[in-house]
Amino acid sequence: MNIIVCVKQVQDPETPASQFRVDEAAKKVIPPPGIPPTVNQYDANAIEAAVQLKEQHGGRITVISLGKDTARDAIKQALSMGCDAGLLIDDPAFEDADAYQTANVLAAAIKSVGDYDLILCGRQASDWDQAQVPQGLAELLGIPSVTPVAGIEVTGTTLRVKRLIEDGYEVLEVPMPALLAVSNEANQPRYPTLKGIMAAARAKVDVKSAADLGVNAVGRKVQLLRLYVPKVESQIEWITGETPEEQAANLARRLREERVI
Amino acid sequence: MAATEPLDIDLLRRSAREFFAHEYPPPRIRAMDEAQELDPQLWRDIAALGWLGLSIPQEYGGAGASTVAAAVLMEEIARAFASLAVDYALGGMIARLLSDVGTPEQRVRWLTGFAAGEEILSFGISEPSGGTDALALTTRARLNGDHWVVTGQKLWTSMAHKASAIITVARTDDPDPPDRRARGISLIIVPTGQPGLSISRVHLAGMRAAGTCLCYFDGATAPANHLLGPRGRGFHAMLGMLNVERVLAGAISVGIARGALEDAVAYAKDRHAFGRPIGAFQAIQHPLAETAAELEAARLLVHHVAERIDAGEQPTKEAAMAKLFAAEVAIRATDRGMRTMAAHGLAAESDMQRYFRDARLQVFSPVSNEMAKNIVGEALGMPRSY
Numbered sequence A: 001m002n003i004i005v006c007v008k009q010v011q012d013p014e015t016p017a018s019q020f021r022v023d024e025a026a027k028k029v030i031p032p033p034g035i036p037p038t039v040n041q042y043d044a045n046a047i048e049a050a051v052q053l054k055e056q057h058g059g060r061i062t063v064i065s066l067g068k069d070t071a072r073d074a075i076k077q078a079l080s081m082g083c084d085a086g087l088l089i090d091d092p093a094f095e096d097a098d099a100y101q102t103a104n105v106l107a108a109a110i111k112s113v114g115d116y117d118l119i120l121c122g123r124q125a126s127d128w129d130q131a132q133v134p135q136g137l138a139e140l141l142g143i144p145s146v147t148p149v150a151g152i153e154v155t156g157t158t159l160r161v162k163r164l165i166e167d168g169y170e171v172l173e174v175p176m177p178a179l180l181a182v183s184n185e186a187n188q189p190r191y192p193t194l195k196g197i198m199a200a201a202r203a204k205v206d207v208k209s210a211a212d213l214g215v216n217a218v219g220r221k222v223q224l225l226r227l228y229v230p231k232v233e234s235q236i237e238w239i240t241g242e243t244p245e246e247q248a249a250n251l252a253r254r255l256r257e258e259r260v261i
Numbered sequence B: 001m002a003a004t005e006p007l008d009i010d011l012l013r014r015s016a017r018e019f020f021a022h023e024y025p026p027p028r029i030r031a032m033d034e035a036q037e038l039d040p041q042l043w044r045d046i047a048a049l050g051w052l053g054l055s056i057p058q059e060y061g062g063a064g065a066s067t068v069a070a071a072v073l074m075e076e077i078a079r080a081f082a083s084l085a086v087d088y089a090l091g092g093m094i095a096r097l098l099s100d101v102g103t104p105e106q107r108v109r110w111l112t113g114f115a116a117g118e119e120i121l122s123f124g125i126s127e128p129s130g131g132t133d134a135l136a137l138t139t140r141a142r143l144n145g146d147h148w149v150v151t152g153q154k155l156w157t158s159m160a161h162k163a164s165a166i167i168t169v170a171r172t173d174d175p176d177p178p179d180r181r182a183r184g185i186s187l188i189i190v191p192t193g194q195p196g197l198s199i200s201r202v203h204l205a206g207m208r209a210a211g212t213c214l215c216y217f218d219g220a221t222a223p224a225n226h227l228l229g230p231r232g233r234g235f236h237a238m239l240g241m242l243n244v245e246r247v248l249a250g251a252i253s254v255g256i257a258r259g260a261l262e263d264a265v266a267y268a269k270d271r272h273a274f275g276r277p278i279g280a281f282q283a284i285q286h287p288l289a290e291t292a293a294e295l296e297a298a299r300l301l302v303h304h305v306a307e308r309i310d311a312g313e314q315p316t317k318e319a320a321m322a323k324l325f326a327a328e329v330a331i332r333a334t335d336r337g338m339r340t341m342a343a344h345g346l347a348a349e350s351d352m353q354r355y356f357r358d359a360r361l362q363v364f365s366p367v368s369n370e371m372a373k374n375i376v377g378e379a380l381g382m383p384r385s386y
């Protein structure tokens, strides 16, 4: 089974809010000093799902990332978890790519890799949380896609996929090749073993530019009008009452007045 | 020294940090420290990550990683939980000994289970009468037909209460000539769970979860083929390990010092007095800046010595320096951390008091700082002082 996993390197979501800064004029997020970027958490779920499928059915996993040179670390992490080969698309023209442009260059990269049975992505990236690339990518490749996915089984050339819906999940049958956007319910990503880390050191990461793939950065669909950190104001209101029961009742009434419950 | 494999140091560091942050965050570590025991699951988890096989050559199923990699991992483990680092360091030393001088049967018998985390091995050299003067040991082993009979005591033996066997340093032969005390000492793998060997826990103020034990050998037996390395040359077998052991002890000190610095800085930014964060006062800020500088220097020294060991050198003087310097850095870092946090550092819920207590071991183990200075002094060409 040939699996491709698309991985994005994002700013560490555990960055303290106090260290999160944006350059409003340039409309860019300023990377916080001393806090290295990490693999998008949902992508780690996609990597884990791929490695589990490889353990069950055999095969080969190629990791693709569009990003700066630092995204090599994200690919190395995927390799250390059990993926086999890496491809980094490093091109300054795509630094601020929107979802459409990203899907476009990833589609070209996937075609350059060759045959595949399954493409796994994370359901969304924790930096912009748009959840657009996976479906766009499937559309460009002309294959079915499912999102968000909480479980995958393979029988022959068919996938049985658990898709999350409100209050539960539905089970879909999907012919391969297909694209699945994996959610955190699917698994708990493994920590790389020492041997995995050593294997990642031996593995080679290919680097290509968009031009190598015959793609250029046109066709942008999204215009970023303004980027700013919203001001959060908080007020504290003490809820009183003679007894704990009365305090709870008063609290419930206030929350209802504020339409919180 | 077996050939070592390259690996991505940053990836190793990051994965170790994430493992502890998510699986064993400080409250879980504090609970183990208070219970004075490692959670057996923690040992199994680090085995599953392949950490126990780090120093075992690849031909025996290990990772065969470099001393630099070992130092990085050791720092991360010690940053999270120094008690675990002590046991991990001892385990690594035992694995290296078995790999270096064990027979093929001994390696198959002991290394596989050890690397898988299924079997624990302990190492007993220190005795109630002393640790620094190791050659004064009084435990004796006598070959009686097809087995060894061991009599004596070992003190501070880490994890002996959980071990399947204790690699026991014992005198098997009288030294010849008598003043060459290193001669006639042998290593014997003594199985636990036998009437002739009783093991009890010793409770300490620092490294509380490392599991130090007192072991009485009263006619304990071991099959004759449990002799590890050549008879009478056990001490010589250990000599090749000493530099690695010392540089990794330095890495443990670096990990403890880093914990103290990180926690102290976070506290100094957050805690207010006289309308300002206490970190705004130079009396608080400068000592932490000193720790930061010393920590950087200690880590560089540790890595430098580790690189030289990986290059096939035996940097005895520098390994002693790294052990000595890093231990003193940990002592100063934890002392400054305690001052920064005042009463809050002393509270049972604080990690700082644990760092402070744990750092105390680093001064005298695995070799005391005084002994490390003796070694450096001798290497500088002055007469041997001990």
Ligand SMILES: Cc1cc2nc3c(=O)[nH]c(=O)nc-3n(C[C@H](O)[C@H](O)[C@H](O)COP(=O)(O)OP(=O)(O)OC[C@H]3O[C@@H](n4cnc5c(N)ncnc54)[C@H](O)[C@@H]3O)c2cc1C
Pocket (backbone or CB within 6 Å): B086, B090, B123, B124, B125, B126, B127, B129, B130, B131, B132, B133, B155, B156, B157, B158, B159, B204, B206, B207, B210, B212, B361, B364, B365, B366, B367, B368, B369, B370, B371, B374, B385, B386
């Ligand atoms: C948590 C913990 C775990 C341990 N685990 C193990 C283990 O698994 N196996 C094991 O065998 N041991 C273990 N030890 C023991 C440890 O190795 C010894 O404590 C150490 O070797 C020092 O020996 P000692 O405590 O007997 O001190 P001593 O040897 O009695 O030394 C006391 C003091 O005298 C000084 N001194 C002695 N000789 C000289 C000299 N010539 N010049 C200058 N100063 C000198 C020392 O530096 C020290 O300051 C452990 C100890 C602890 C606390």
